Amino acid sequence: MGTAPINLTAALASFDAIYSPRIVARMNDYDVRIAHAQGEHVWHVHQDTDEFFLVLEGRFDIALRNDDGTEHTVALSQGDTFVVPKGTTHKPSSPGGSILMFEPSGTLTTGDDFTGEIPENVDRTVGHELG
Numbered sequence: 559m560g561t562a563p564i565n566l567t568a569a570l571a572s573f574d575a576i577y578s579p580r581i582v583a584r585m586n587d588y589d590v591r592i593a594h595a596q597g598e599h600v601w602h603v604h605q606d607t608d609e610f611f612l613v614l615e616g617r618f619d620i621a622l623r624n625d626d627g628t629e630h631t632v633a634l635s636q637g638d639t640f641v642v643p644k645g646t647t648h649k650p651s652s653p654g655g656s657i658l659m660f661e662p663s664g665t666l667t668t669g670d671d672f673t674g675e676i677p678e679n680v681d682r683t684v685g686h687e688l689g
């Protein structure tokens with residue numbers, strides 16, 4: 559982290575990887591991460607933290623599993639924000655877009671637990687440095 563401002567448009571243009579977040583800022587114990595989204599993520603859960611999403615571009619959907627086992631999907635467009643509560647199993651998907659996330663440093667993209675195989679377009683990571 560330097561002393562210069564980070565422009566999100568430039569930061570997004572600096573990498574192509576899908577579902578492979580870059581850390582653009584840290585504050586207290588939290589990361590601000592950005593990622594390109596395309597296709598299906600994997601069902602997963604973060605037991606100990608909520609996860610904040612802001613859609614920067616395009617469209618981003620989050621399927622959520624309800625307590626009774628049914629599912630519903632929240633459809634997000636540019637400028638929309640949403641928080642996935644801790645302990646809620648969820649699976650993002652997107653026809654193409656980019657997002658900003660706010661979550662504790664060390665949070666894995668695929669949660670503490672995930673279901674099935676991790677798709678090839680999903681990076682199991684705690685985030686990468688920019689550049």
Ligand code: NI
Binds near residue numbers: 604609667669
């Ligand atoms: Ni998640």
